[in-house]
Amino acid sequence: MTYDGTQLIHTGVEERDNRLTVTFPATGRFAYFCAIHPGMAGLVNVVPAGQPYTTRSEAWVQAEAENRAVLGLVPVARQQGLAGYRQTTRPDGTSLWEVQVGSVVRGPTGYLELLEYFPPTVRIRAGDTIRWKASSPHTVTFLPAGQPPFDPFEMPPAKPSQNYDPTRLYHSGVLGLTEFIGPDAPREFDLTFPNPGTFPYVCLLHAPLGHVGTVVVESR
Ligand SMILES: [Cu+2]
Incomplete structure (x- = not known):
């Protein structure tokens, strides 16, 4: 499956324990969300060739900061x-x-x-x-x-x-x-x-x- 921001991709709710594999052919920022859980949202940032990806350690630092914020709630x-x-x-x-x-x-x-x-x-x-x-x-x-x-x-x-x-x-x-x-x-x-x-x-x-x-x- 490929996604360039112009079409709908939806897993549905019944396909449990399923895997979704998406290829992003174009650069840009692509938002997605869970239609069941309010506020559960993600963003795929497709960068041009030559620009660095999000590294695992960067993701870890961000996740830790988000954890601290959310656990305070x-x-x-x-x-x-x-x-x-x-x-x-x-x-x-x-x-x-x-x-x-x-x-x-x-x-x-x-x-x-x-x-x-x-x-x-x-x-x-x-x-x-x-x-x-x-x-x-x-x-x-x-x-x-x-x-x-x-x-x-x-x-x-x-x-x-x-x-x-x-x-x-x-x-x-x-x-x-x-x-x-x-x-x-x-x-x-x-x-x-x-x-x-x-x-x-x-x-x-x-x-x-x-x-x-x-x-x-x-x-x-
Ligand atoms: Cu429950």
């Missing part, structure tokens, strides 16, 4: 994520818990996202409801015993009942695809937990990176 992102954690008592005495999914902070050299549920473990009482809210791409997925993880872009959302039943699959679908679909993209998922127990769940996009959560339900 971690406390801000954590605070922002936990700011979305709320408990509301409903007329019947049960609680509605709001849990933010992921927390994005934009900085001068890019953006930082914490791939977490805020908080990762929620302790509630039987009859309470949790509402998860995502403004970036994540899932809330409760896999029944024996069901392996799957590609969340392939499987439609599943909510067989409002009351959580651990023998069934509950899957929000990919929430927060706002940059991709637009403002109408689904952002929320809620479930009621009628019975005590400990129920692990995962984000199918980021579970290998540690994006997992637990709901601990105590008797009322």
